[in-house]
Amino acid sequence: MKEECGVFGVYSREFNVSELTYYGLIALQHRGQESTGIAVTDGAWMDVSRGMGLVREVFRHQIPQMENQYIAIGHVRYSTTGSSLLANTQPLMVSYSGGKIALAHNGNLTNAGEIRRKLEESGTIFQTTIDSEVFVNLIARSRKVTVEEKIIDSLKKIKGAYCLTIMTEDKLIGARDPQGFRPLCIGRLEDGGYVLSSESCGLDVVGAEFVRDVEPGEMVVIDENGLESHRFAKAKPSMCIFEFIYFARPDSIIDGQSVHESRFEMGRILAKEAKCKGDIVISVPDSGNVAASGYAYEAGLPYVSGLIKNRYIGRTFIQPSQKQRDTAVKLKLNPVKSVVKGKSVIVIDDSIVRGTTSGKIVKMLRDAGAKEVHMVISSPPIGFPCFYGIDTSARKELIAATKTVEEIREYIGADSLHFLSLDGLKSCVPELNPKNMCFACFNGGYPIQQKTQSPAEADKYIFETRKKKTNC
Incomplete structure (x- = not known):
C-alpha cells in the first residue's frame, strides 16, 4: 500500500x-x-x-x-x-x-x-x-x-x-x-x-x-x-477507513472515533461472522492485537502470544520494496512453538494485500507444529488501488483483484480464511457516518473521479520515469 x-x-x-x-x-x-x-x-x-x-x-x-x-x-x-x-x-x-x-x-x-x-x-x-x-x-x-x-x-x-x-x-x-x-x-x-x-x-x-x-x-x-x-x-x-484498520495508533482518536474501540469491535464482529472453531486466538503483532482481543472476547477463547515480534524491525507493510518486505517478515516475527504446537490456531491480521506475508506466517506456524491455521482478517478483501496516499501499487499486485477468497486461502496455505464483511466494518465506527468515509480499496467507489486516476498518473515514480523517457 x-x-x-x-x-x-x-x-x-x-x-x-x-x-x-x-x-x-x-x-x-x-x-x-x-x-x-x-x-x-x-x-x-x-x-x-x-x-x-x-x-x-x-x-x-x-x-x-x-x-x-x-x-x-x-x-x-x-x-x-x-x-x-x-x-x-x-x-x-x-x-x-x-x-x-x-x-x-x-x-x-x-x-x-x-x-x-x-x-x-x-x-x-x-x-x-x-x-x-x-x-x-x-x-x-x-x-x-x-x-x-x-x-x-x-x-x-x-x-x-x-x-x-x-x-x-x-x-x-x-x-x-x-x-x-x-x-x-x-x-x-x-x-x-x-x-x-x-x-x-x-x-x-x-x-x-x-x-x-x-x-x-x-x-x-x-x-x-x-x-x-x-x-x-x-x-x-x-475519511479513509484504513486509518482505523491499520494506520493510526490504537490510542489515537480521529474525528471523534476511538481507534482502539473500532479495532476491538472489528474483532467481535469477525467472531460472529466467521464462527471459526479453534483452540487459541493469536494476532499478527502489532496491528492485529486489538482486533484479536476483541475476537477472543466474543468467541470465549484464550488470546495468547503465538507470534513474537522483534521490536527493532520496522513495519513490513511500509518497506519500500518487495524484497525488503520478505526479509523483514523473517526478521520481524517468530512463532512460539510451545504455544502453537498441536493447536488449532486462529490468526488475526488486519489485511491481506499481496498475500506473501500471510503465506509466510502460515508456513511459520505449521513448521512450529500448529495442527490447523485459520486466517481471519479484520477488513474486507482489498481489490482496488488507492490514489489518496496508500501504497497499494498496481491493481494486478493486489491478490484479491485476481483471486477469489478460496483461491487466496489456497495460495497462503491456510485451513480456512475469513474476511470481515463491508457492512460489518461500517458498523465498527459508530461515531462516524459511513457515507462520509472512503471504502474505495474494497469496492472501487472513489470519492474523486478524474482522468488522472490512470495507472500512469498513479505511478509512484511518475516524475522519474517521465524524465527517463524524455532523456532517451
Missing part, C-alpha cells in the same frame, strides 16, 4: 518547539520510517534539518536548535510519490518573493502530474520528484497578496489527499483536503501555544490538550493573535 506520512507543528513562545516536534515525530513514527525532518524559525531566519532513517537515528546527535525559535514543523515519510531519497525528504523549504516557507505533506495529489507539466512548460524548475513540491511552487507563483490568500489560492487548484503543516517566518498553518482523507488535529499547550498533529497521540506525548480536529476543507492559521479558521472549500467528507 501507498501511505503513510506524519506531520507535526508547534507554535509556542515559551516551550522548546524543536524539542516538542522531535517528540511528536517519535509518537508518529508508525506513519513513516524512511526519512524525517524538522524545520524551525525565530521570526527572521528559517532552517531545516533532514535525513534518511528513523527520527532517533537522524537526530541522534542533536535536535535542530535556533535561538529564540518559536515555530517548528516536522515530517516522517513513507514515500508515496518519488523514490526514497534524501532529496525527497521533508519538510520542503523554499525562498520566494514573499519570504521563506516550509511545508510538510501527508497524502497524495491526484492531479500533481498535470499541474507539474504546466509549471515546467512555463519554466518552473523542480528539485525533487515528489508531488508536494507542486504545492510549494503554486504558492510562490500565486498573485494573491497575503500568504493566507496565496495558500488558499493554491489549495483550490490541487486535488486528492493532503494534510499540510506550513511554516512562514511568523505563522504556523494547517490545512486538510475537502474530503478529509487523512487526519489532522489541533492541541493547546499550557502557555497558550498550539500544536498540529496527524494524530492525537502526538498531542499526548508533548502534553498538549486536544482542542479539535481540523475540518475537511479548512485551513487554520496560528500566529501571535491566536488561531484563526478559514474555510477554503465545501467539506465532502471521505
